[in-house]
Amino acid sequence: xxxxxxxxxxxxxxxxxxxxxxxxxxxxxxxxxxxxxxxxxxxxxxxxxxxxxxxxxxxxxxxxxxxxxxxxxxxxxxxxxxxxxxxxxxxxxxxxxxxxxxxxxxxxxxxxxxxxxxxxxxxxxxxxxxxxxxxxxxxxxxxxxxxxxxxxxxxxxxxxxxxxxxxxxxxxxxxxxxxxxxxxxxxxxxxxxxxxxxxxxxxxxxxxxxxxxxxxxxxxxxxxxxxxxxxxxxxxxxxxxxxxxxxx
Numbered sequence: 001x002x003x004x005x006x007x008x009x010x011x012x013x014x015x016x017x018x019x020x021x022x023x024x025x026x027x028x029x030x031x032x033x034x035x036x037x038x039x040x041x042x043x044x045x046x047x048x049x050x051x052x053x054x055x056x057x058x059x060x061x062x063x064x065x066x067x068x069x070x071x072x073x074x075x076x077x078x079x080x081x082x083x084x085x086x087x088x089x090x091x092x093x094x095x096x097x098x099x100x101x102x103x104x105x106x107x108x109x110x111x112x113x114x115x116x117x118x119x120x121x122x123x124x125x126x127x128x129x130x131x132x133x134x135x136x137x138x139x140x141x142x143x144x145x146x147x148x149x150x151x152x153x154x155x156x157x158x159x160x161x162x163x164x165x166x167x168x169x170x171x172x173x174x175x176x177x178x179x180x181x182x183x184x185x186x187x188x189x190x191x192x193x194x195x196x197x198x199x200x201x202x203x204x205x206x207x208x209x210x211x212x213x214x215x216x217x218x219x220x221x222x223x224x225x226x227x228x229x230x231x232x233x234x235x236x237x238x239x240x241x242x243x244x245x246x247x248x
Contacts, residue, residue, distance in 0.1 A: 005238060005239055005242065006238070008242045008246075009238040009239075009241055009242055012205060012242055012246075013204060013205065013241070015245070015248070016203070016204065016205040021203075023092065024091065024092035027088055027091055027200070028088055031084075031088075034206065034208070034244070035059065035084045036052075036055055036056050037208055037244075038196075039055050039059065039080035040055040040056075040211075041208050041209060041210050042080065042188075042192045042193070042208070042209065043076055043077065044211045045188060045211055045217075046188050046189065047072075047076060049069050050073050050076065054073070054074070054077060055077050058074065058077040058078055058081055059077075059081050072112075072113050072115075075112040076113055079109050079110065079111055080109070082108050083105060083193055086104070086105065087105075087196075087197055087200075090197065091197070091200055091201070094201065096159060097155060097159070097173075097194060097197060097201070098155055099151065099155060102190075103126045103127070105190060105193055105194060105197075107126025109186050109189050109190055110125040110126075110183075110186040110189075111125050112125075113125070113186070114184070115185075118185060123184035123185070128144065128147045128148055128182050129144055129181075129182060129183050129184040130184070131144065131184065132144070133181060133184055140178070140179045140225050141181035142179075142180045142182070146180075147180060147182045150182075151177075151180060151182050154173065154176050154180070157172075158170075158172070165202075166198065166201075166203065166204040167199070167204060167234060167238070167241075168230070168234060169198060169202070170195045170196070170198040170202070170237075171195070171230055172230055173191075173194065173195060173198055174191045174192070174194075174221075175221060175225075175230060175233055177190070178191050178221055179224065192209055195207070205241060205245055207237055207240045207241050207244055208244040209240055210240065210243060213236075213240065216236055219232065220233040220235075221233060
């Protein structure tokens with residue numbers, strides 16, 4: 001089974017690289033259908049009220065008909081759409097993944113979605129957390145004082161990501177960023193978005209973490225938190241890469 005997955009994964013990567021994607025327009029064309037699926041699955045992992053129908057309406061028409069849910073959900077969808085365009089622009093410029101890009105991406109993804117409790121204590125989109133927000137079975141999360149130094153170390157470590165090690169570097173970035181948990185909200189969406197940006201810079205197809213695979217995803221992330229073992233996450237992302245692009 002492992003050989004089948006490995007061969008399928010290598011086939012997807014070879015297909016992607018054969019297209020020679022170089023411009024914003026090239027990337028936008030190949031991601032046209034992907035962008036809605038990615039936004040839906042990435043968003044719904046943390047917000048079960050988000051639906052594929054609403055996501056498609058916002059991406060294609062800029063509005064949702066008959067919506068009666070929490071308005072925050074619409075903000076999150078619109079932010080995912082805006083972030084897709086932001087990533088296309090960054091790719092066109094080949095912007096390195098530095099602190100400015102990380103903070104801009106977080107600001108774009110979480111604009112207008114911080115709840116009153118967080119805002120009351122000074123938390124804002126695009127700024128590192130001011131309080132402790134531990135998550136997961138291992139209560140992961142750096143203290144506010146530790147966040148920026150740890151993020152800067154991580155960004156230094158992944159700065160030269162390219163070529164054959166793109167998946168490993170992107171998986172490492174995502175695992176470590178979530179372990180740091182640098183923001184009061186939106187860490188998962190940010191990590192998945194920037195993981196894929198690193199993949200794109202490395203000439204590797206972006207990956208959808210499917211909502212139905214969330215438990216396997218959490219387990220793979222937990223292996224890093226508890227054992228510093230990246231293999232489960234890397235293997236998981238290979239499977240999701242194949243699933244993401246199998247129809248193509």
